[in-house]
Every structure is written in structure tokens, then in C-alpha cells.
Amino acid sequence: MLGKLQKMDLREIWKHEALDFTKWLAKEENIDILCEEIGLDIQVLNTEVSVGSFSVDILAEETNTGNKVIIENQLETTNHDHLGKLITYASGLEASYVIWIFKDIREEHRKAIDWLNEISNGDVSFIAIQMELWKIGESLPAPKFNVVCSPNNWATALKIAKSNDTLSENRVFQLDFWKGLSEYLIENRSILKPRKPRAQHWYDFSIGSSQAHIAFILSMREGFIRCDFYIQDNKELFQKLFGYKEVIEEKLGFKMDWQELPDAKASRVAIRKDMKIDSEARKNEAYGWFKAVGEPVAKVFQEYLRV
DSSP, X not given: OOOOEEEEOGGGTOSOIIIIIIHHHHSHHHHHHHHHHHTOOEEEEEEEEEETTEEEEEEEEETTTOOEEEEEEEEEEOOHHHHHHHHHHHHHXXXXXXXXXXXXXXXXXXXXXXXXXXHHXXXXXXXXXXXXXXXXXXXXXXXXXXXXXOOTTHHHHHHHHHHHHHHOHHHHHHHHHHHHHHHHHHHTTOSSOOOOOOSSSEEEEEOSOSXXXXXXXXXXXXXXXXXXXXXXXXXXXXXXXXXXXXHHHXXXXXXXXXXXXXXXXXXXXXXXXEOOOOSHHHHHHHHHHHHHHHHHHHHHHHHHHOO
């Protein structure tokens, strides 16, 4: 016997866009479903973010690049009002990615998104996504994101990226390493809340602020691990924190390397340990070090973000 797929109305689960659907989507396990579909690795910064007299549903950023991502939700058929808001938000927040999620799309809006992608020359990517809910019999409903519009060659670029990932032994090692760290932090009740591990040389943690985050770095080629307090595009914040350098390091119990990075938009405050991860013992030693330095960095810098 086989079950029959049943399509559900979105309003059966989410009565209100902002109070129900946006809050659901903003959770890490749900935004990860969206990430898998569109091929981006993003983390949510905040919801209902003001842009003039309007509010964007979700403000996020691309992990490790800091590129701004805005997500506008509509549990109905697309309309001109939401299209206008998307353009307003993209301009006001200088977004690199604009994602529009809806129940159905009008043909004129599909053409408008395609046109926006054509004239943006890759500076801004507009992605239109149809949201669906499906269930089999009495099963729990399952969400499905369908990409309706995206920049030219978007799907081809994602296939190439995924193909390259499967060929890289380093990426397999990185994914295994971060999975192990995630399990270690959970088992040892760390204040650092793990995200979904990725096959990359960094692993980010939110500290509840859109201004900065914690990043753990694994350099296999150069043989070191590093913990960064990473500030994206805010030199004034770096200078403010630098003014508290001595008291911050006293509270941390260790020195850090303060890197303003004048030629880059970002700045970071880092602590590094030379170590080659060539055994299970070394791997566990690295996990312990990341926890030992990452937790005080998160606590102390979070305190001085509010000063």
C-alpha cells in the first residue's frame, strides 16, 4: 500500500505571517531547510527589522561573508505591495540577496523578478520561492520550498559547487571535525549553541547580536586553530571595544590579537593556537580549547556590546 500526497493550505498551520510563519522560519532548523534548497549558508540576525516606516520580515547574513540577506514572506498570491517593499528593503539595507516567499506568484511578478536579476548584473540576487505544505494520510505536514525565479546560471553554479565539494577530502575532514565539535559542546553543556555543521574551514556561533559573531577557524594547511570575535562592517564598534582592551583581556584571562583590518570591511579580535589535527587525541584537545576560549569570548564581548 502507498499513501497519497495531500497538499495543505498554508493558513491551516500558520494563521499569521509575522506572528506564526516568520517566527517558524527564523528558527535555525527551518532556515536550514531553505538554505538546502537555494544553496546558500545563511544565519538569521533578527526579525521585523525597521527600514524607514516599514519592517522587513527577516534580516539574515551569508555565513562568513556578512553579505546581507532579506526575506519577505507572503502566505498569499504575490502583490505589488510586497514587490515594492522588497525593492525598498534591498536599497535600505544594501542587501546582496533578496528572497521572496509566497503561496503563488502572478506572471507579471515573475517577469519583474527576472528583469531585476537581469539589470542588477549580479550585484543583487533576487530569488522567488513558492512555499508548499504536504502530508501523507495523518502524517505531520512537511514544508517544501520551490525556487521559481533566480539569477541566470544559479542552478548550474550550485551543481558545480556541490560536485566540487564531493571531490575534496579536506571538506570531508572539515565536516567531520565540526560535527564532532558540535557533539562535544552539547555533551559538555556549553553556552555556545551549535549550528548545522558545514564542510568549510570555519564554524560560526551567534551571540544574539547582528553586530558581530564568534567564528572558530580550522587551518589544516598551516596547522592552527583560531577563535575570532568577528565584527562585520563596523569600524566604529571595533574602536569602541579597543578602548576597553585591557579590562576585556583581564576578564578573559588571556591576551588577544586586535586586528582592525583597515583594507577590509570586517574587523576581528582573535586568539590562535598552533596545532595539527592528526589524531583523535589532538581533535579532542582542539575541542576542549575551542570551548575554553570561546565561552569567555562570547560572555565578555557580549557584555561590552551593550556598554
